[in-house]
Amino acid sequence: MMREIAAVVFFLKRLVKKGEKLESDKIELFIERLAVALQEKFKGHWYPESPSKGQAYRCIRINRFHRQDPDLLRACRESGIKYSDLVLPRELTLWVDPGEVCCRYGEQNPCFSVATFRSDDEDDKDVAKKVTSALERVTSDYHSGSSSDEENKKKKGLDRMKTSLHSVHACTCIQKLVYCTCRFGL
Numbered sequence: 001m002m003r004e005i006a007a008v009v010f011f012l013k014r015l016v017k018k019g020e021k022l023e024s025d026k027i028e029l030f031i032e033r034l035a036v037a038l039q040e041k042f043k044g045h046w047y048p049e050s051p052s053k054g055q056a057y058r059c060i061r062i063n064r065f066h067r068q069d070p071d072l073l074r075a076c077r078e079s080g081i082k083y084s085d086l087v088l089p090r091e092l093t094l095w096v097d098p099g100e101v102c103c104r105y106g107e108q109n110p111c112f113s114v115a116t117f118r119s120d121d122e123d124d125k126d127v128a129k130k131v132t133s134a135l136e137r138v139t140s141d142y143h144s145g146s147s148s149d150e151e152n153k154k155k156k157g158l159d160r161m162k163t164s165l166h167s168v169h170a171c172t173c174i175q176k177l178v179y180c181t182c183r184f185g186l
Helices: 002-019 024-042 070-079 124-142 148-154 156-165 167-184
Strands: 060-062 092-097 100-105 112-116
Touching (some): 002 100, 024 070
């Protein structure tokens, strides 16, 4: 559980830094508070033998219906920052599962793997490399903060290409989307 939480908080830390609204010490405090909040939340809801079990509960989600994720909001309150200063995309979903962290920007876009873990002996340096690689692949395309409706108008051809490039992760992500959709009633 610790590697997956490290991956998701490192990923979010990089996104928040790109927003350029918060000083480094505020970001560090936010990330620390978020890691604690996620650890507390995931206790009793972490099933390595059945990773899909409980994944809607472990999902971090921001969209037009849920503008503020409760775990991110808690970390903001505990670190004394405004939620809006995170400057996160309007639509973002993060699935934190045993062995994998996946992300999707926009409701209509394909998801991608932030980090995948195959063994217990991978260290924090490997987590950072995996997350940095995933972030570099996508943030330039998706961090505009536009909604999926705006993105669809601008990038239909690009979305088709991304869908084929990310088809390796499509089955896992579709399953996660179904769980999250059921959980949030969308």
